[in-house]
Amino acid sequence: xxxxxxxxxxxxxxxxxxDDAAYHRLLKAVTPVLRAAARRGLARxxxxxxxxxxxxxDILLAVHLKRHTWDxxxxxxxxxxxxxxxxxxxxxRRRGRRVFVNIDDFAETLPGExxxxxxxxxxxxxxxxxxxxxQRDVLQSIAVDSASIKDTATKxxxxxxxxxxxxxxxxxxxxxxxxxHT
Amino acid sequence: xxxxxxxxxxxxxxxxxAPRVGALLTMGLLVAAxxxxxxxxxxxxVRPDVMTAMHNPFFDMKFAVTLSLAIPxxxxxxxxxxxEALMRGWGWLLLLPVGLLAVAIxxxxxxxxxMPMTMRxxxxxxxxxxxxxxxxxxxxxxxxxxxxxxxxxxxxALAGALAGLLSAGLAATLYASHCTDDSPLFxxxxxxxxxAIVTAIGAAVGSRVLRY
Numbered sequence: 429x430x431x432x433x434x435x436x437x438x439x440x441x442x443x444x445x446x447d448d449a450a451y452h453r454l455l456k457a458v459t460p461v462l463r464a465a466a467r468r469g470l471a472r473x474x475x476x477x478x479x480x481x482x483x484x485x486d487i488l489l490a491v492h493l494k495r496h497t498w499d500x501x502x503x504x505x506x507x508x509x510x511x512x513x514x515x516x517x518x519x520x521r522r523r524g525r526r527v528f529v530n531i532d533d534f535a536e537t538l539p540g541e542x543x544x545x546x547x548x549x550x551x552x553x554x555x556x557x558x559x560x561x562x563q564r565d566v567l568q569s570i571a572v573d574s575a576s577i578k579d580t581a582t583k584x585x586x587x588x589x590x591x592x593x594x595x596x597x598x599x600x601x602x603x604x605x606x607x608x609h610t
Numbered sequence: 611x612x613x614x615x616x617x618x619x620x621x622x623x624x625x626x627x628a629p630r631v632g633a634l635l636t637m638g639l640l641v642a643a644x645x646x647x648x649x650x651x652x653x654x655x656v657r658p659d660v661m662t663a664m665h666n667p668f669f670d671m672k673f674a675v676t677l678s679l680a681i682p683x684x685x686x687x688x689x690x691x692x693x694e695a696l697m698r699g700w701g702w703l704l705l706l707p708v709g710l711l712a713v714a715i716x717x718x719x720x721x722x723x724x725m726p727m728t729m730r731x732x733x734x735x736x737x738x739x740x741x742x743x744x745x746x747x748x749x750x751x752x753x754x755x756x757x758x759x760x761x762x763x764x765x766x767a768l769a770g771a772l773a774g775l776l777s778a779g780l781a782a783t784l785y786a787s788h789c790t791d792d793s794p795l796f797x798x799x800x801x802x803x804x805x806a807i808v809t810a811i812g813a814a815v816g817s818r819v820l821r822y
Contacts, residue, residue: 443624452621459613485616490822492620494762496628497692510694514764518821552611570622571615577622596626599619607821 432457433505440504444495455488462487462512469516475523482551487515489552489603555605563598566591628760631691635684635757639780642753646746646781654742654788663792671714672786672797679707679805680779687754687772691761697768704775714794725793733791736800742788743781743804744811750777751812755819762822770816774809781808 436454443451466480466487490511498507556564562584569580577595581588611619663669682703689695723730733739754773763769782801791797 446625448621448624451624452617455617455620459617481613485611485613488613488616488620490762492623493628494693494822496630496760497762499692502694506694507692510764511762514693514762514822552616556611567619571611571619574615574618592623592625595619595623599623 433503436508437504440495440498441500444498444500455491458491458508459484459488465512466516466519469520473520473523475520479519479523483516483519485552486519486606487512489599489606490515493600493603551606552602555602558605559598559601563594563601566594567598567602570595631757631761632688634760635688635754638753638755638757639750640753642749643780645749646784649742649746649749650784650788654738654785656787657790659790660787663790666792668714668718668792668794669786671710671794672789672792673783675707675710675714675794675797676779676782676786676801678710679704680776680783682706683772683776683779687758687769687776688761690763690765690769690772691758693762693764695764707779711794711798715798718794727795730791730793731795731799733793733796733800735789735791736796739785739789739791739796739800740804740807743778743785743801744807746781746784747774747777747804747808748811750780751808751815753777755812755815758816758820759822761820763820766820767813767817769820771809771813773816774812775805777812778805778808 436457439450439454439457443454462484463480466483467477470477470480470483491508494511498504556567559567565584566580566586569575569583570577575583577588577591580586581591584591586594657663686697686700686703689700690697718730751773754777755770758769758773761769782805785801786797791800
């Protein structure tokens with residue numbers, strides 16, 4: 429457990445120093461843990477587990493957009509679990525249940541626990557269609573067509589800087605829509 | 611979009627660097643400050659006898675009290691902008707102005723009273739105090755909330771209340787240079803009520819706008 433969390437902290441430090449691959453690995457590594465906790469939270473609230481993926485995506489977006497609030501001297505896991513817990517409580521509350529989520533739900537997740545694969549996740553896809561054209565194009569290109577920033581820039585005759593701006597604004601707008609419209 | 615696609619997209623945005631919450635809080639307050647100062651200059655102004663008042667320790671004490679509210683409130687609000695932050699170990703900072711006021715009230719009580727207690731308590735400016743401090747706080751509160759929105763507080767209402775405390779502390783610092791009531795009893799009563807109003811507004815607005 430300690431080892432896993434130390435590894436996360438190391439990956440996050442590299443990510444903040446500009447290592448995109450480390451960031452990708454970190455997000456991949458935490459996702460099964462978040463998914464298991466989301467399923468457990470839903471189960472305890474008597475909700476079907478198929479909404480877990482929406483919650484996981486919501487958490488990942490928040491982690492991404494709030495990562496400047498992580499203190500690189502501090503361990504990563506408590507910060508991550510605080511965000512995850514907040515998002516899980518929010519999601520359960522939105523679904524009309526008052527549930528107390530224990531922080532240990534996250535910390536105690538065993539690494540070997542069956543990492544069920546991504547089920548449907550409808551919320552982000554639905555909100556994606558409400559974004560301005562350019563942001564939607566850029567997000568689609570990078571997310572769905574797995575194009576690089578460079579390729580996306582060429583495809584839409586944009587500068588790479590403009591692609592980066594549209595990408596970041598699109599992610600921020602998605603998060604705002606998920607928060608306000610669900 | 612499935613989760614792997616989302617992760618890939620987030621990783622592509624890794625180069626984006628957001629400023630620190632403290633930087634945006636500073637910016638928000640700096641943009642708001644001229645508005646509050648404008649309200650102050652238009653409707654209040656520094657009291658005419660300020661040069662002599664400065665020799666009165668109870669006049670100076672007002673600034674110690676208001677700043678000992680504003681500065682710790684800024685520090686605690688920044689602390690709470692981190693998702694895993696707890697109030698534990700930080701709350702005592704907010705008791706500083708309370709302690710200062712208690713000392714000031716105690717020392718005033720030991721001196722020969724210049725005025726009866728009820729007059730010191732009620733003063734001449736209680737109504738002005740109750741409207742001016744909240745009015746000057748509002749721009750600062752908006753600026754503080756703008757800055758703190760950049761954070762990730764796990765208790766948005768609490769973070770909003772801190773934004774209220776810090777803006778009331780700053781507004782009260784301005785107001786203290788106008789007000790001719792220097793008795794710590796006056797400060798403890800009316801400044802506190804004005805601060806409570808702003809804090810309640812901050813908590814109510816914060817619980818909505820500081821969710822992330």
